[in-house]
Amino acid sequence: MSPAVSGYTQRRANRERVIAALRRQGAMTRAALANVGLSRSTIQNVIEELAEVGMVIEIGPYTASGLGRPPVLVGLRGSLGVTVGVEIANWTIRVAVCDLAQKLLLHTSAPGDDRADPVTTLTKASALIDEALARTGFRRDQVLGAGIALPGPIQRRTGLVGRACTLKPFVGVNCAKLAREVLRLPVLVDNDANLAAVAEVTWGVAKGCRDLAYVYSATGIGVGFVVNGNLYAGANGTAGEIGHTTIDENGLVCDCGGRGCLNTLANPDAIIRNLKQSHGAGLTIADVIALAHAGDAGCRRVLADAGRHIGVAAANMYNLLDPELIVIGGSLAPAGEILIDPLCESMARRAIHAGQALPPVIAGYLGEEAVVTGAAAAVLADADAFPLRPA
Amino acid sequence: MSPAVSGYTQRRANRERVIAALRRQGAMTRAALANVGLSRSTIQNVIEELAEVGMVIEIGPYTASGLGRPPVLVGLRGSLGVTVGVEIANWTIRVAVCDLAQKLLLHTSAPGDDRADPVTTLTKASALIDEALARTGFRRDQVLGAGIALPGPIQRRTGLVGRACTLKPFVGVNCAKLAREVLRLPVLVDNDANLAAVAEVTWGVAKGCRDLAYVYSATGIGVGFVVNGNLYAGANGTAGEIGHTTIDENGLVCDCGGRGCLNTLANPDAIIRNLKQSHGAGLTIADVIALAHAGDAGCRRVLADAGRHIGVAAANMYNLLDPELIVIGGSLAPAGEILIDPLCESMARRAIHAGQALPPVIAGYLGEEAVVTGAAAAVLADADAFPLRPA
DNA sequence: TATTTATGTATAGCTTAGTTATAAATGGCG
């Protein structure tokens, strides 16, 4: 009687490849699994082994597949563990819990303080995680890892948070190291735009897309690139700072030290600043967007102007990178076509046409949950750094 | 007695992987070959087979390897075939012939006419190829394929040359299709900057580099990206149009329809234009650079200004992409630090510092041969599209 | 019922990880 789960090197490696594929892409048919680079025979054997010990289960037939015998989805048993996403934004801390079957179990948030020191902020996040785990019935030792999103660039090699981070107390901090200590969990730290891009590719409007530019507006504007199905973060991990594209060489001074950066013209602060005279102080960007949808001409105008400015940077990005799809996410996304139409117009005026159509520009599906769920999805996707250990 | 070369599927596939690696990276040791993803045992078997039929040969011991038994380089027998590179620039047509051992055998050129129709230009190129083949002793049927470089974007799906191509008679033409007919050879067409980047990665300053941004100045300025060892050309194949980055919204009108594009400020034409008053007409960019090296203040100044403008675009590119290395190639490269120092200064002023050092900016090694040899190297590298057939 | 696609099962040939042996260099040491 052979053991249910063989321990030989090659078999073990292939089991891990299958598990990694199921973590990253969710339940699949056996036939689709063969595309990870293993033969059907091997997939069959590996799935058999994993099903025997209860790590994968048949989810049920995959309908809507047209002709032929309906395939059956196999997926990881979700209850084997969870991943946690944490978004640390300037005024909010969000936490998401996600199971191994790529199901979002819970999403909570609490107000944050952008002047609080990192330990205080992370301690608050830790409490939110405990609460979320209690409500979903998981223990801390069932958490594979926590993904943490910050509004700024993070240097891959050293883990230090860059100066351009809009959450100033975190600048120069090794957030991953600190978070590991405070949260007592395996941790991953990345930029908010990068992680939101992961979420839109995992669950949202770009599901399955292999080449994506995801433009994310929060306090600043960043972009997350997915190239060939994987996040592209640059040599140092700091790619994506589209918010500091120079739009107007003689414009306002940006906190990066430059002048006329996109951030000084089109981030939510800049938009609200334009309305102070006419609409008074105290507006939030959500108010502006709501007013615009209700027909307020001033609000429509400032959003359109922001779209045009973003369009200039997007055209430069398009000329350089030729992405397949551009998704707009973050606080400006609810503006929809009020922002996107002028953006496209502005981009089209500056884009080099080789003959092909410009890439579609669409709003993300995931709203404010994009970043925090992306943080959880990034943990789910990184089966190497966050291995699933049988309890 | 088993056949020297087995015909079974798996073995054949692995032979092709080995051959592809040797074409792309040149002669390697058996140990290095194992890094293509096959075991040492398989490499051993495959090389044995290929050596037996004379497709690979032991080049000799690889010296300067430190401790241990010296490895022995194995490589493709160069004389099995050749690849051809063709550069169609605005005023020159260049041809290179390269053998399967990555050795450049010959490099010739002839004047071109940027108003001639594509058939005329390609016919002239065909004659140059014939002459080059005659001088190197190869027949046309020994040519695996010809790589053709054009000064503009080429749409991947349709093969059409984009409007931004500075060689106007080629705009809107399916150059690959036409060239196949005129040259009677398998053909690949790509942008000059992309192919020069391939050359610098294959033979030049970026040899072995896996992430590179190669800024190339000819009639316009373009950039070729190597990401993870492979050319990144974008969803449509038209990435890299850095020359149309908007630098001055109110600047000169560019032939792309925009205003103040980098090309209007820093390409060779623009540089020469700045010197017309003081230095008269008839200067070439090479003259300007020579005068600058000799101490001419005006020439130094306009080159420095061009460097500063390129630095603005390079900073935007750096903020977006965070490349590991930036190489300057093309007609401006001989200016060396006269151009590069101001470029770096300008880039540093606008780049977002996450904490890491900015990427090194260096001049390419390959000079005017970069593009044409890159075109040959691209054919060499694409073992799928240009298979080596035993004669 | 014919067609189509997914899955199940089996096998010959091949690849892999691992082990052991041999080859050929360097560097330290007597």
Added chain:
DNA sequence: CGCCATTTATAACTAAGCTATACATAAATA
């Protein structure tokens, strides 16, 4: 200087297991 330990490359062999292939079966559609 020669000798020896060390280091790295190549070579040869084996058990485990992967791949391509073939064929059978299952379950849907037209």
